[in-house]
Amino acid sequence: MAMKALSRSRRSGVTIYEVARRAGVSIATVSRTLREPELVSPPTRAKVQSAVEALGFTPSRLGRSLAEGRHAANGIVFPHLVGPYYAEVLLGYEEAAADLRRSVLILATRDRPDATEQVLDLAGRVDGLVIMGRTVADEVITEMSASGLPVVLVARLPVPNVDTIRTENEGTGGQLAEHLLRHGYRRFAFAGDPDRSPDVAGRYAGIANRLRMAGIRAPAPIRCGFDIEAGHMVAVRLLKARTRPQAVMCANDEVALGLRHRLIEAGVDVPYDIAVTGWDDLMTARFVGLTTVRQPMRELGGTAARWLHDRVTQQSADQDDRPPPAARRLVLPTQLVIRRSCGTHPREEQEQ
Amino acid sequence: MAMKALSRSRRSGVTIYEVARRAGVSIATVSRTLREPELVSPPTRAKVQSAVEALGFTPSRLGRSLAEGRHAANGIVFPHLVGPYYAEVLLGYEEAAADLRRSVLILATRDRPDATEQVLDLAGRVDGLVIMGRTVADEVITEMSASGLPVVLVARLPVPNVDTIRTENEGTGGQLAEHLLRHGYRRFAFAGDPDRSPDVAGRYAGIANRLRMAGIRAPAPIRCGFDIEAGHMVAVRLLKARTRPQAVMCANDEVALGLRHRLIEAGVDVPYDIAVTGWDDLMTARFVGLTTVRQPMRELGGTAARWLHDRVTQQSADQDDRPPPAARRLVLPTQLVIRRSCGTHPREEQEQ
DNA sequence: CTGAAAGCGCTAACAG
């Protein structure tokens, strides 16, 4: 048994025992000095503090967490991290979590076959979890949540008894369609796959509704991915078609940017020949003058972090098994941003 | 003591004891079944597995980590997370870390006064740490590293005995300057603060050197931040000046984009009146035709994750206190990307 | 105000 400490050639790690010995007190006193100094007499406190100092002691999080029964950390699960959208959500999340003094664990499932396993592992390292989009099945979420793990869903269809935060899609989708109708367009296309994301489904639904109100049959979606490359492919398809739409509404900015770029390369004028719109309001959208819808991505992440923290703290505050507060739902507003890519406007209407 | 379990109203958490009891075996057997099933007889294994199933048991990471003496997680420290540069580094890092089956903790220090404290806390939660840019003082790094924590530095000046990965600045900076000289420009400006980042210092040095070789005095840097807003301010300053430079080289793309935008708004033609260049090759740079330098940001993060993993595993493999391998240094190559913003070129020279 | 000791949940000798 004496061999053990040697054979496990782990990082040294000063322990509370060494500090205690050096200060000539018990480990309990060391612990107290660190956590509630006022409970320790000044002379003892001083001895301990100097021992801590001398040894450069930092308490082991593992030991502490195991004893306390909490991690003081929470996690966020993304489908992947490609593109500015997720980066912004993460930014908002990390900032809020840091303010709440909680460590942040992240995981991108990337459609891996063992995604569920990874998420469950992550769940074992945190006091609560934010889960975005298409990452794990509803059942897994229900199960984790039922087992007592606080969970907040983001940009995902709600699951019973679990908090959910999303951004508005249908209403603003309708506004976008309406705006394009005012331009006089009558032939539309939609680039994106409603089946691959509830957000896209909402956008498409809002658009389709508004078009129908105007007596126009909603176009079948041109199903594609979410990146610039997908936009390129849509462009190729459009260029080959017999009749072209007057306006293409894209599921997000990246598709719109890819589409617009290829069209322009092919000598098609945007917006004169074809109008193009996006969704998200990425930095690039501003620079190339893309009409789009602004989404509060940072706020999405920040709110999720705070809600999760609420759940975590209210859980540990709960005396007995009082029933937890009902699941919350929140839909953050989005905003139509008119720029050049949807057609020419009188000066005042346009944005910066 | 019996009260304890009740008063600590923690998440239930099935333990290995309950599984053992239900399966009618010892906890050791449960542990074995989970970790090395082949050491357990098939019938016993089956009993345990069904108990695990029935109880939905997931071993506590805390218990496991404490016993194993490792976290199976590593962390990365950013100065902040704003902008595509850090997002890309993180993306590369997360992907590589996930492949290596390690959890990822992130922290953005954001110039907080308690940054050091936060980093030390993080250090207690991981087996190793990647540290970027201006986040913690050299002494803290030295101390952590000396205490046995594997550390890899990224985009930061080296510290003795610590691995460092950076991207090339001086050489490509020289190429950029040379290219602009070929355009015939003789009056230059540099927007960025070499004192706020070793990367910027390298870029400026490379540029200044090359200009001097051409008998041109290097311009004093126009010191500014790293974001679009900083570019706006530089534009204002340039517009007010008596004599304008023919070309402005910016410390990064965001400054260049902000600068270019304001110049164009003010009726200055880019590149005809003033050429503008950036650094990083963000997505937007491609769309607006900004001449810049491509940096392998994902690779930066990915390589850091792998190097860190090497250190962590070689450490636990070390039988005794064999001296660790010498610190590694790596400088990833960067690449000049010529587009419209630096002036007109013959068609072939230009990029997509 | 301080110390002894019982866990927290798991792993890994060691002994059967």
Add this chain to the structure above:
DNA sequence: CTGTTAGCGCTTTCAG
């Protein structure tokens, strides 16, 4: 092949 048991490092009663 399986059970017993000693930790891993810390917090927190409970006595003194």
